[in-house]
Amino acid sequence: MTKTLIPPDPSDVHDVALREALEERYLAYALSTIMHRALPDARDGLKPVHRRLLYAMRELRLDPGAAFKKCARVVGDVIGKFHPHGDQAVYDALVRLAQDFSVRFPMVDGQGNFGNIDGDNAAAMRYTEARLTEVARLMLDGLDEDAVDFRPTYDGSEQEPVVLPGAFPNLLANGAQGIAVGMATAIPPHNAAELCDAALHLIEHPDAKPKALMKYIPGPDFPTGGLIIDSRATIAEAYETGRGSFRVRARWHKEDGARGTWLIVITEIPWLVQKSRLVERIAELLNDKKLPLVGDVRDESAEDIRLVIEPRAKTVDAELLMESLFKLTDLESRIPLNMNVLVGGRIPKVIGLHEALREWLDHRRDVLVRRSNHRLGVIAHRLEVLGGYLVAYLNLDKVIKIIRTEDEPKPVLMKTFKLTDVQAEAILNMRLRNLRKLEEMEIRSEDAALRAEQRELQGLVGSEPKQWAKIAEQIREVRTKFGPKTPLGKRRTGFAEAPAHDEAAIEEAMVIREPITIVVSEKGWIRALKGTVTDLSGVQFKADDKLKFTFPAETTSKLLVLATNGRFYTLDAGKLPGGRGHGEPVRLYIDMEQEADLVAVFPFVGGRKFLVASQGGHGFVVSEDECLANTRRGKQVLNVEMPDEARLVTTVTGDQVAVIGENRKLLIFPLDQVPEMNRGKGVRLQKYKDGGLSDLKTFTGAEGLSWTDSAGRVFTQTLKELAEWRGNRADAGRLPPKGFPRSGKFENAI
Structure with a gap:
């Protein structure tokens, strides 16, 4: 049976200029990429996929200390409820949040094979398990207290946070990498304790310059350590403009052997450099005879990195040998800085160090005020309920009689004791076990405590200095948890000056x-x-x-x-x-x-x-x-x-x-x-x-x-x-003496 094609109704056909149609659609795609994929929010430092991952894990009650759950379960919830993209892309984002060599402060505690610094991939999501870390808990703290706005998910069936409360300075602490349409972002990780110190200084001195903040933040702090060899002036300029780069070198030392022999041992490599690829590159250069000072290279790494470089002879200059390796391999890497973020969650903008910290602090203040107002609402409701309870206990027999004899006790209670709807409902829902003499004292005690908290919160909401004092107190608590004396908070990346060598000697x-x-x-x-x-x-x-x-x-x-x-x-x-x-x-x-x-x-x-x-x-x-x-x-x-x-x-x-x-x-x-x-x-x-x-x-x-x-x-x-x-310069001269060659040449001059 043949099908008859029905021509479209001419009234449904509209002429659209191709240029306009392409511009409109491309702009929509570009905006989607910038806003919902590539650039982090300046307030919590997260991209949508990471934010949704953390929120989904919270919904699954994967708090620190809770039992692990399969990553496949987490990924399934994320793509099913919040993030309608490929499962592999979401799992890759989850894996990166768990890799302590990729992110400075992991937000996911992984169990199983989550890849390694050699570049090996993680195991499939059906084999690995995960839960949140303490850093992630700080990022999510306050979600149940109206700390941030929520919006409908892509299908309207759920709600998701627009931004996380972010009690941890994640934007700079963990950094971000991303390529949008016509713009990109590259923010290296920093030390959390140093960021907290700088934020506390900024609270006390709101107009502090980037150079003043560098007293607390000397430079990035990479997960894999290494040495930054840029000058302080170069780093200051990068932090002020939000654009620049950092030269990072591997950390190495010389180990002496028997009879004057020695080895070079590399213990830290630049961030995002795959160790196995680095060893392969050095081996290739050796085979191509481009490293005449190097005799051999081998990888003796276990849990810690240990790359061993053998010199060709013990008379070789170790500094010169390393300079040749720095020049030809990723043992020296340039880490870009391009702090292009979404300010206020809406506007792409390149910001400096001062503005990045300012955005986080202002967000923390908004969260504090919203949580305080939410708590005030909860207290007001509880005080109203306690007032009703107190009336019930003071008139217990009459209340019981009304409930037993009246078909509709609620309006009678409200009229008799001048109760509100909330109070009457609370009395009717009260359990019998609470009807004891001691309860009156507990009600009065709780009422007094709540009223004291209410006065404190009202003072906090109405006073900006008190708000900043409270935020400073919270930041000090974060600094204590991730201080320089803790294993996670200890600075890993050092600073050094590149030794001066003759370029010709290096070549x-x-x-x-x-x-x-x-x-x-x-x-x-x-x-x-x-x-x-x-x-x-x-x-x-x-x-x-x-x-x-x-x-x-x-x-x-x-x-x-x-x-x-x-x-x-x-x-x-x-x-x-x-x-x-x-x-x-x-x-x-x-x-x-x-x-x-x-x-x-x-x-x-x-x-x-x-x-x-x-x-x-x-x-x-x-x-x-x-x-x-x-x-x-x-x-x-x-x-x-x-x-x-x-x-x-x-x-x-x-x-x-x-x-x-x-x-x-x-x-x-x-x-x-x-x-x-x-x-x-x-x-x-x-x-x-x-x-x-x-x-x-x-x-x-x-x-x-x-x-x-x-x-x-x-x-x-x-x-x-x-x-x-013989004569003077610029004379005409004479015909040469007998025997001078007809070619007019003396000989080969050089």
Whole structure:
């Protein structure tokens, strides 16, 4: 049987612009992610899933000290009543709240396999059990006393708290991580006792600056310990703005062995670093020969972390070895700070340390006032009931007679003794066992106690100073429970300054020192052959390409590259491709303009002086150290303008300069006529009518000028013999002496 498709009613079809529809729906999704998933509430520091988890466990009566229940039961209640999301996502959130290496103050007491610092997952929820911790109890304390607002759950069948009372400073104590739409949050954990001290200071000094609060909160306190190596000024700036980061290093010490041997033992690693992945990374670097100072690594951890690093030799500097590990592995980690939270539960905002504590304190005051008002209501109701009881005991026989004889005793009681509806109902519901003489004294005693409490609470509600005094008292109780002398409250993360080491020494410590031979082709392809290779006849090049430069170096060497644009670039020899194949273009390692070409490539030695010159015959002396570049863009040394270009660089080795142009005219003049500069165009070395510079050389006048002809013969002439070619800088020069090569070149300058 075929079904007939019924066309839609034209009146039900509406034209909507696609752009508007997408914007509306995407904004709704973004708002949902920001408000209900990724960002914590500044008041209790919880995201909805964590808040619902704790509330569901409270409803299941999983208080500290109570019997454990299966996590599957907890997750089932959470997704069935409050949080309509995947069970695995909810269980993952539950597991994290129980991991003492993930959260500083766990809110769930887990029984069973809840994962470990190696990155292993927790067991399935049907195997694990959980209950609340004392921290969670503090977060939930007061829910039955109208401390916070409730709202309907997603299906309207239950009620859930909008925010928890939060007697514990959870936002900063446990921190939060989350990625929303267009924003993220990253709050590292802190020490609860320090937060309480800072909050108490803020109660006494509401306008306290972040720097004053840092007297109590020097920095984060991570579950896994470690050392923060940032300066106090850097930490203060991060706390003031709410944005920044913290450099955290592993804690280590040196253990001495027999006959002068020693080991490095790592006992604490940075927060959120998986230990097994860290060991794998160190092993990979060892295999790749990028840790020449390290001999071996092994994991001897049991309940406590113990990573053992063996040096390659006992003469190795332990500090330098660790610096190389910090640079290449997660033994040093940067923990971000981005205190993006929901202020008042509604507005996403990046706040500083002062405002974060202020939000918590203001919330505690709201909770205190609401609980006090709720208690006043309870007391008023109880006093009303006690008043009715007292009337009943004073007129007991008459009350019993009315109840026995009247069909509707309630209105008669109310009329006879001028009782309220509440009092009459209480008398009628009273148990017979309470009808004893002693009860009157107990009623009067309870009445007096309640009236005294009522006066105290009324004074509290009406006085802001009394409210802050009460809040301070509560905070001191929290501080006592999680003080620095308690196992959970003791500070775990320390502070230190990173030792000063020469960057070159650290770089060298990360590469094994081996001899290599650098080969550069005419088209700018570079490679590093292993060992010192003198016979390059077997080295292959691409079609239409050939050898341009070759020289010995070491894997730890830095190479200087001069290009025709007058820029010097720096290469790490240890990062160059090996001898197999044709190598790689130099342009992959430096940002050199397309029209620029290589002038020279040579190893950096340090301390030398160079004479650099352009094709137009301008040049100057520059220190080799000034030619080192820190970035891929290189360092401009010789200023040239097209069509002029950098032509030569030679090492300064004497007191005289010999210059020959493309017009084959030779000029010799003293080196002291050439200035030493760090950057510039330089001065004119030789004047040309046509062409430009061909070659130049520095030499010692007492030894004379040498050159090599095409047959390989070496010629040397003294300054006296070269008298007719001697002159001053910027002269034109004369044709060279007999025997000078037709190529117009002295020899390889470098």
